[in-house]
Amino acid sequence: MERDQSAQLAALLPGYSAIFRPAIETVDRDGNLHHFGNMTLSRLPVLQIANHLLPWPGVGTVRSMRRHTLEVTVRASFGAIHVVNTHLEFLSAVQREAKIARLLDLQEDASMSPKQAGSRHHEPYGSQTVAASSLLCGDFNFDVADPQHPIRPAWSGISGCMDRNRPGRARSPTCGIYDRAQWADGPDCRDFIFVTEDLTGYVRSIEVNEATVTSPL
Numbered sequence: 001m002e003r004d005q006s007a008q009l010a011a012l013l014p015g016y017s018a019i020f021r022p023a024i025e026t027v028d029r030d031g032n033l034h035h036f037g038n039m040t041l042s043r044l045p046v047l048q049i050a051n052h053l054l055p056w057p058g059v060g061t062v063r064s065m066r067r068h069t070l071e072v073t074v075r076a077s078f079g080a081i082h083v084v085n086t087h088l089e090f091l092s093a094v095q096r097e098a099k100i101a102r103l104l105d106l107q108e109d110a111s112m113s114p115k116q117a118g119s120r121h122h123e124p125y126g127s128q129t130v131a132a133s134s135l136l137c138g139d140f141n142f143d144v145a146d147p148q149h150p151i152r153p154a155w156s157g158i159s160g161c162m163d164r165n166r167p168g169r170a171r172s173p174t175c176g177i178y179d180r181a182q183w184a185d186g187p188d189c190r191d192f193i194f195v196t197e198d199l200t201g202y203v204r205s206i207e208v209n210e211a212t213v214t215s216p217l
Helices: 005-012 093-112 161-166 195-203
Strands: 017-026 031-040 047-055 070-078 079-087 134-139 158-160 191-196
Touching: 005 017, 005 031, 005 195, 017 047, 017 070, 031 070, 031 079, 070 093, 079 093, 191 195
Parallel strands: 079 134
Antiparallel strands: 017 031, 047 070, 070 079, 134 191, 158 191
């Protein structure tokens, strides 16, 4: 029987809110349900959760899978923040481009929408919280030399935390540190965190755990 990885991760961080949402759920021949998706764990109060399926162009023409982005709105001391967590396609730059475009549209919608207090009324219209302040993170499956990076010229007001916070220093690798079967060219950096300009002053540090065999950011 497969282990529930989301439950295992949640157990490692007691006191954090653990939010997992699947991009896809499949059932095997034995009737077992399998999930693939994203998870966000937050020590800040969670105000709202949204799950967005990302575009999947060219289905069947290239080996790929359904992807999504998990949007968790949390309450920080200075206001609400959208924490956007995603995992883009590995094998298809065309699919990544379509997914990036959707992420940009979601951010534009948030920045253009009238702000609501999020008073948690029982009816759905009264309980929505719109936050333009955003943190975008995840496995983007492009490296720093890829034309799709950096995202910020297209996403107005976005900065790469690792650029701003580590001036003059090479980025730490986030994949291929130990797995040379998939990463024959050696370690690479494909996991990133981006923030809107209004949040850059709150970024204190970013560390990469190079001792782990998983994506360590």
